[in-house]
Amino acid sequence: MASSTVVSEVYITLAVVIAISIFSASVLGSLQRVVDIEREKTSDLKIKLGTRVDIIFAAQYNDTAVKLWIKNIGVESIHPTLIGNKADLFFGPRGLFERIPYNSTPPTWIYDLVSDRDGDGVWDPSETIEVTVNSDSTLSPGDYYLRYVTYNGVYSEYTFTI
Structure with a gap:
């Protein structure tokens, strides 16, 4: 009888140890995923800040176009693939502005990195891009709104008058 009790206790102990191991592994795995997510969020926040x-x-460039100059005043560089296609530009008369697609048929916008100090093509801090916004119609006098x-x-954002 005593040996039967000992065997039962060994089985119960093994079952408890296995259950605790499985539980610990799942909790630690979940905690690692949380740590990884938080690390990624912190990195993204650092870049955004x-x-x-x-x-x-x-200013107005001609009857259908506007030029604007945008300076990178942050501490992060912006790669060329992120300046145009991944960015948004809104332009139009105050209250009637619209999103302007990058590098397509008018209305459209293009940019040129005019002060690329190190010649690497990356928009580094303190460098400026020149943006040309081409409208599909003649620009009429009034207040215009820009948001990059x-x-x-x-x-x-920037507001100016033509």
């Missing part, structure tokens, strides 16, 4: 741009000037939004949601 380091990204700052400022539309420093805008970077790939990660940081934006700058």
